[in-house]
Amino acid sequence: MRFLTAGESHGPKLTVIIEGIPSNMKLSSDMINKEMFKRQGGYGRGRRMQIEKDTVVITSGVRHGITLGSPITIEVINDDHKHWLKIMGVEEGEEMTPDKRKITKPRPGHADLVGGMKYRHRDLRNVLERSSARETAARVAVGAVCKVLLESLGISVYSRVIEIGGARDNGEYTLDEIKKKNDINDVRCIDETVAQMMRDKIDEAKSNGDSIGGEVQVIADGVPVGLGSYVQYDRKLDGKIAQSVISINAFKAVGFGAGYDMKHLPGSKVQDPISYKEGSGYSRMTNNLGGFEGGMTNGMPIIVNAVMKPIPTLYKPLQSVDIDTKEVYQASIERSDSCAVPAASIVCEHAVAFELAKEILNEFQSNDLEQLKESIARHRQAILDY
Ligand SMILES: Cc1cc2nc3c(=O)[nH]c(=O)nc-3n(C[C@H](O)[C@H](O)[C@H](O)COP(=O)(O)O)c2cc1C
Numbered sequence: 001m002r003f004l005t006a007g008e009s010h011g012p013k014l015t016v017i018i019e020g021i022p023s024n025m026k027l028s029s030d031m032i033n034k035e036m037f038k039r040q041g042g043y044g045r046g047r048r049m050q051i052e053k054d055t056v057v058i059t060s061g062v063r064h065g066i067t068l069g070s071p072i073t074i075e076v077i078n079d080d081h082k083h084w085l086k087i088m089g090v091e092e093g094e095e096m097t098p099d100k101r102k103i104t105k106p107r108p109g110h111a112d113l114v115g116g117m118k119y120r121h122r123d124l125r126n127v128l129e130r131s132s133a134r135e136t137a138a139r140v141a142v143g144a145v146c147k148v149l150l151e152s153l154g155i156s157v158y159s160r161v162i163e164i165g166g167a168r169d170n171g172e173y174t175l176d177e178i179k180k181k182n183d184i185n186d187v188r189c190i191d192e193t194v195a196q197m198m199r200d201k202i203d204e205a206k207s208n209g210d211s212i213g214g215e216v217q218v219i220a221d222g223v224p225v226g227l228g229s230y231v232q233y234d235r236k237l238d239g240k241i242a243q244s245v246i247s248i249n250a251f252k253a254v255g256f257g258a259g260y261d262m263k264h265l266p267g268s269k270v271q272d273p274i275s276y277k278e279g280s281g282y283s284r285m286t287n288n289l290g291g292f293e294g295g296m297t298n299g300m301p302i303i304v305n306a307v308m309k310p311i312p313t314l315y316k317p318l319q320s321v322d323i324d325t326k327e328v329y330q331a332s333i334e335r336s337d338s339c340a341v342p343a344a345s346i347v348c349e350h351a352v353a354f355e356l357a358k359e360i361l362n363e364f365q366s367n368d369l370e371q372l373k374e375s376i377a378r379h380r381q382a383i384l385d386y
Pocket residue numbers: 046109110111131132133136248249250251309311312313314335336337338340343344347
């Protein structure tokens with residue numbers, strides 16, 4: 001399975017083509033929209049999210065609510081586009097007046113300056129339009145399709161926010177609690193007291209003209225044993241997931257299970273002892289490794305923790321240099337998110353869902369959904385019998 005997204009942040013729409021989803025799977029725009037809605041929300045987002053109503057249109061690969069096995073095309077309209085017609089210059093006969101409208105002031109922490117140098121753009125809007133995290137809406141649409149597939153195979157993927165700007169939810173929860181409570185509030189944090197501390201941190205950053213980041217957690221449950229492989233570096237599934245997560249705008253660190261804490265723990269507190277029970281087979285007595293051994297899933301829930309940096313665009317000006325005049329200036333802005341960690345946790349969840357679905361479709365016969373289910377059921381049985 002593969003996908004490609006296209007579209008500028010303030011262009012008419014985002015488009016994504018997904019190839020490789022099996023035939024005969026139920027799929028509707030509503031199934032995707034419920035995930036899109038979750039990404040759009042979240043405490044700390046800026047005015048843009050009040051303009052957009054992220055709903056998808058499926059324009060290929062589905063008939064009468066059933067996938068055909070052919071490429072699925074999904075479109076997400078940018079409602080904000082109507083305010084940017086002249087600047088985007090996509091209207092028939094619409095002339096650009098580059099001198100007035102071009103962006104020559106790169107924002108620190110964005111792709112602006114390096115992107116301009118690399119693609120030889122003197123108008124940095126040509127970089128920022130595509131480097132914007134608007135693209136993550138398309139990635140959630142893909143992940144939503146993957147989640148429908150995974151659910152039909154008994155695999156659930158969900159996420160929550162663990163920390164924002166130092167306010168951390170250290171609660172120990174069962175998988176069931178996390179699954180049930182992962183959408184309880186606008187910061188996606190299970191502990192209500194910590195959730196309020198997170199909102200306060202966001203408000204504080206905003207009123208200081210600053211921004212904050214945080215940490216999210218994605219969990220995947222019901223994953224078959226043995227996805228990924230130790231035999232070649234680029235077949236290790238934890239590596240693929242890490243790449244996918246770090247490719248999300250502003251994600252700077254990723255860990256599995258005890259992750260970053262492993263640096264100060266002894267081996268006896270990190271490796272997960274193996275147990276065996278007639279009828280349910282092998283298991284691990286703990287899950288410090290987050291469901292991976294040797295780049296392969298070991299049957300324990302996959303636990304991915306990831307850190308998002310603070311939003312780079314700040315109301316409090318940061319120094320930069322104009323690429324035309326070479327003059328130093330203080331970058332200021334009109335609108336931006338001050339924290340997008342809750343929204344980004346949804347993006348992360350969908351990135352992991354994509355990697356899992358892709359790996360499964362790679363590993364098992366999968367032209368048609370029933371064929372895939374049978375193939376996975378046989379595999380699960382063989383693992384039990386081992
Ligand atoms: C959901 C989401 C929303 C974001 N919103 C903004 C924003 O409003 N303003 C901003 O400057 N950066 C925002 N970002 C982060 C930038 O897109 C990102 O930092 C930038 O493209 C540079 O990429 P890098 O941080 O991965 O190097 C957002 C990221 C995500 C995931």
